[in-house]
Amino acid sequence: MKINVKLIGLFRTGRFKQEDRQYPNGPKVRDIIDVLQLPQQHFGIVLVNGVHAGTDTVLSEGDHLVLLPIVDGG
Amino acid sequence: MKFQTTDPAANPSAIFYKCCTVDLRNGEMKFADVPCRNLEDVLGGFGRSFQDLAKRKIENAYCDQNPLIVNTGLLTGSSAMTGMRTYFSGYSPIKGSKVGLPAAMWSAGSGKFGAKFKWTGLDELVFENRSEQPIYVVIKETETGPQVELKSAEHLLGLSTHEKIMALQEKYDNAHFAAIGRAGENWQNNYMGAVALSTENQLKSKEDKFRFAGRGGMGSLMGYKNILALVAQSSDKISKVSEAVKKVNINVIKGGGSARIQPLSRGGGGGTWAAYEVLQEFHAVPVNNFRPQGNAIPEKLFRENVEKEYDIKSESCFRCGITCHNNISEKNADGSKGEFLAKFDYEPLNLLSTNIGIHDAGQAARLIQLGDNYGMDAISLGVTISYALSYNERHPEAPILNGATFGDYEKIRELVIQTGEGELPEIGRGSMRLSESLDETSYAYHVKGLEIAAYQPETNPGYVWAIAGGHISMGTYGLLTREGKSDLESWVKGITEDKLHIVGFDMIGLCKFFDITKGIGTQMVVDCLKSEFDLEVSAEDIRAAVRRAFLRGLALELRQGYSKAEFSLPAEVSENPNRNIKLPNITSPEFFEKLQKRVWEIFEPELEDQ
Numbered sequence: 293m294k295i296n297v298k299l300i301g302l303f304r305t306g307r308f309k310q311e312d313r314q315y316p317n318g319p320k321v322r323d324i325i326d327v328l329q330l331p332q333q334h335f336g337i338v339l340v341n342g343v344h345a346g347t348d349t350v351l352s353e354g355d356h357l358v359l360l361p362i363v364d365g366g
Numbered sequence: 367m368k369f370q371t372t373d374p375a376a377n378p379s380a381i382f383y384k385c386c387t388v389d390l391r392n393g394e395m396k397f398a399d400v401p402c403r404n405l406e407d408v409l410g411g412f413g414r415s416f417q418d419l420a421k422r423k424i425e426n427a428y429c430d431q432n433p434l435i436v437n438t439g440l441l442t443g444s445s446a447m448t449g450m451r452t453y454f455s456g457y458s459p460i461k462g463s464k465v466g467l468p469a470a471m472w473s474a475g476s477g478k479f480g481a482k483f484k485w486t487g488l489d490e491l492v493f494e495n496r497s498e499q500p501i502y503v504v505i506k507e508t509e510t511g512p513q514v515e516l517k518s519a520e521h522l523l524g525l526s527t528h529e530k531i532m533a534l535q536e537k538y539d540n541a542h543f544a545a546i547g548r549a550g551e552n553w554q555n556n557y558m559g560a561v562a563l564s565t566e567n568q569l570k571s572k573e574d575k576f577r578f579a580g581r582g583g584m585g586s587l588m589g590y591k592n593i594l595a596l597v598a599q600s601s602d603k604i605s606k607v608s609e610a611v612k613k614v615n616i617n618v619i620k621g622g623g624s625a626r627i628q629p630l631s632r633g634g635g636g637g638t639w640a641a642y643e644v645l646q647e648f649h650a651v652p653v654n655n656f657r658p659q660g661n662a663i664p665e666k667l668f669r670e671n672v673e674k675e676y677d678i679k680s681e682s683c684f685r686c687g688i689t690c691h692n693n694i695s696e697k698n699a700d701g702s703k704g705e706f707l708a709k710f711d712y713e714p715l716n717l718l719s720t721n722i723g724i725h726d727a728g729q730a731a732r733l734i735q736l737g738d739n740y741g742m743d744a745i746s747l748g749v750t751i752s753y754a755l756s757y758n759e760r761h762p763e764a765p766i767l768n769g770a771t772f773g774d775y776e777k778i779r780e781l782v783i784q785t786g787e788g789e790l791p792e793i794g795r796g797s798m799r800l801s802e803s804l805d806e807t808s809y810a811y812h813v814k815g816l817e818i819a820a821y822q823p824e825t826n827p828g829y830v831w832a833i834a835g836g837h838i839s840m841g842t843y844g845l846l847t848r849e850g851k852s853d854l855e856s857w858v859k860g861i862t863e864d865k866l867h868i869v870g871f872d873m874i875g876l877c878k879f880f881d882i883t884k885g886i887g888t889q890m891v892v893d894c895l896k897s898e899f900d901l902e903v904s905a906e907d908i909r910a911a912v913r914r915a916f917l918r919g920l921a922l923e924l925r926q927g928y929s930k931a932e933f934s935l936p937a938e939v940s941e942n943p944n945r946n947i948k949l950p951n952i953t954s955p956e957f958f959e960k961l962q963k964r965v966w967e968i969f970e971p972e973l974e975d976q
Contacts, residue, residue: 302634305630333621333626339647343850344849361640362644363626363847363848
């Protein structure tokens with residue numbers, strides 16, 4: 293199934309900014325993070341179709357997934 | 367500090383801090399080993415200074431009875447990573463209640479001054495009254511203990527923060543420096559003066575790479591007292607790092623606490639600047655006085671766009687492995703590094719660029735550099751200017767000041783210079799006073815008289831209960847964006863339990879990046895205290911001390927005349943909701959009313975004990 297994946301900030305380094313990607317049916321967000329080998333210590337925010345979600349969220353055909361690093365200011 | 371116990375929670379009075387009180391009117395000095403009243407005193411910073419400020423009824427920040435308290439935290443100067451903090455406390459010229467009383471305030475900064483200060487043998491320096499003549503103060507280590515000297519500073523008058531530090535460096539070896547700029551010298555018309563703290567990098571490179579205790583106008587208070595600079599002269603007291611502290615330090619660098627702040631080259635997040643990219647996904651990067659437009663304009667200041675034209679180098683404070691500084695320099699034609707411009711941290715960058723309509727990295731860097739050299743708090747400066755620009759946008763027929771509008775770099779630069787020179791009290795006295803004088807307060811982005819940081823208030827109603835400004839004293843700024851929490855229970859818990867603990871770092875001498883999400887009530891801190899001082903203290907005791915200190919600050923605000931109505935966000939947030947921000951609305955009047963009720967129900971009974 294097709295998921296539109298957008299990466300933010302350092303997650304783009306060596307990967308991509310945004311693209312449609314094919315995954316086996318019913319992947320969890322965590323599965324996609326694993327496939328992309330995103331660094332766990334930076335992992336912060338998951339948005340599915342613009343709404344905060346967890347890494348256990350099961351994705352559906354055509355979902356828009358945004359993966360963001362954690363933010364801290366100063 | 368002197369320790370006659372290993373149990374600071376049960377027996378704090380057996381621990382003594384070395385305090386020197388200087389009467390600036392006559393030069394008299396008193397040294398004392400003061401027994402600690404409680405664990406907050408032991409930890410230090412505002413945990414101690416606010417107890418002393420609470421004893422005084424101050425009606426005007428610029429009065430002889432208002433002290434300037436300079437102190438450190440228990441772990442300042444220790445081998446615990448980030449242990450470099452210096453704290454400046456007093457009643458603030460800029461933050462105050464509507465009845466006209468100044469709020470108690472502290473400001474914290476890194477650099478190496480704090481460690482040097484601690485290594486002189488002194489833990490706290492209290493300045494009473496004011497000097498008739500401009501002075502600087504030398505704190506030095508001697509065989510008989512710390513010594514304090516007052517010196518004429520006529521030759522430093524009119525110099526920038528960096529120039530003062532450079533001038534003093536020529537005279538004092540083995541020393542570090544805290545200096546105000548012209549803004550602090552012009553304290554009558556500039557309430558947002560900051561204190562610049564020298565770094566090793568600055569003293570070696572001669573470039574203006576300092577750190578700041580910026581918030582609350584402590585540099586202006588220092589200027590009022592006619593103290594232009596402090597010199598801390600001592601040998602470096604760097605002990606061998608114990609195995610326990612080594613483990614903690616590795617955890618600080620590699621653990622969750624600071625990983626996102628590390629340089630990109632080390633697999634880190636690239637410093638606080640990286641917040642730009644994350645917040646932009648929600649259209650929550652402040653633009654044109656906190657009115658994000660739902661477009662791509664903030665992307666111009668994304669790192670990937672800036673590094674095409676400028677050299678970016680990651681650097682760190684003394685002995686800190688976090689390396690959070692992103693120093694921006696011109697790039698020469700051959701690609702080599704050119705003139706150093708400024709450090710890009712999220713707050714000063716946003717508030718002196720995108721939020722005032724500036725989208726050119728070079729212009730942003732020049733404004734940051736200018737403000738730093740005048741010694742002004744970048745947050746208060748940027749937000750007050752953005753208010754003025756917003757006013758002019760709304761009143762093109764009758765603009766104020768020089769008529770500057772969003773994005774007009776030359777005119778904005780002129781405003782910064784005039785403010786630093788003390789020629790523009792309209793800006794220098796902050797957004798609360800300016801907006802009240804113009805009778806248009808709804809879009810003045812301050813809370814309780816202190817300008818908010820670069821997180822949209824729509825994302826952080828916790829600002830309201832921050833006791834020392836913006837995000838540094840209430841860590842709820844990521845609760846909605848980062849954690850996705852938009853329900854009342856999460857916000858009540860965040861404000862009244864978890865997120866207030868961020869203030870603990872402003873007691874103990876550590877930087878927030880030591881462990882920003884957990885605070886100081888952790889095993890890491892427990893291990894450091896055991897290893898460094900043989901103190902046996904539990905994480906629970908530390909957390910309790912931090913909570914008491916926070917509540918003391920809240921109680922002090924109420925005592926200084928703040929009404930409950932002043933615990934509120936800028937009115938524009940609810941009167942004209944910004945539909946461009948792609949996050950749930952948690953600042954509707956209905957939500958906020960419920961939040962206020964619940965938060966006060968929890969805090970108020972505890973405030974009675976303060």
